[in-house]
Amino acid sequence: MDSKILAKTAHDALEDKKGIDITVIDITGISVLADYFIIAGGSNENQVKALADNVEEAFAKMSVYPNHIEGYDNANWILMDFHDVIVHIFNQEDRLFYDLERIWRDGKIIDMKE
Numbered sequence: 128m129d130s131k132i133l134a135k136t137a138h139d140a141l142e143d144k145k146g147i148d149i150t151v152i153d154i155t156g157i158s159v160l161a162d163y164f165i166i167a168g169g170s171n172e173n174q175v176k177a178l179a180d181n182v183e184e185a186f187a188k189m190s191v192y193p194n195h196i197e198g199y200d201n202a203n204w205i206l207m208d209f210h211d212v213i214v215h216i217f218n219q220e221d222r223l224f225y226d227l228e229r230i231w232r233d234g235k236i237i238d239m240k241e
Contacts (some may be wrong), residue, residue: 128191130162130211137214138239140185141167143160144178147219152234162211163229168222178216179205 134151141149147168155162169175177197186192186209195208202220207214215227228236 133212134163140181150236154234174201
């Protein structure tokens with residue numbers, strides 16, 4: 128499966144559940160970890176979990192399953208590893224603290240609405 132299609136699927140699933148400030152970063156030229164990092168926020172624990180659940184369901188419909196999921200129980204920062212696409216879903220406070228967009232600023236921010 129093409130990683131850009133997976134990134135778009137994750138973006139749309141996050142947008143569907145009203146994810147806050149969804150950012151897609153193309154890291155193909157700067158890292159071997161993945162092709163895309165997707166970062167989104169949720170306003171509370173329930174929304175953060177709902178965002179993660181929706182991403183997982185959208186991928187399952189495409190027969191794509193996560194390599195690993197971390198942080199679901201406490202829902203401060205859920206990391207979903209789908210091989211070439213890594214989804215980070217934060218509560219707003221932790222998102223500001225970790226500031227992944229700054230750490231990965233060498234990547235290219237992609238507008239998935241185009």
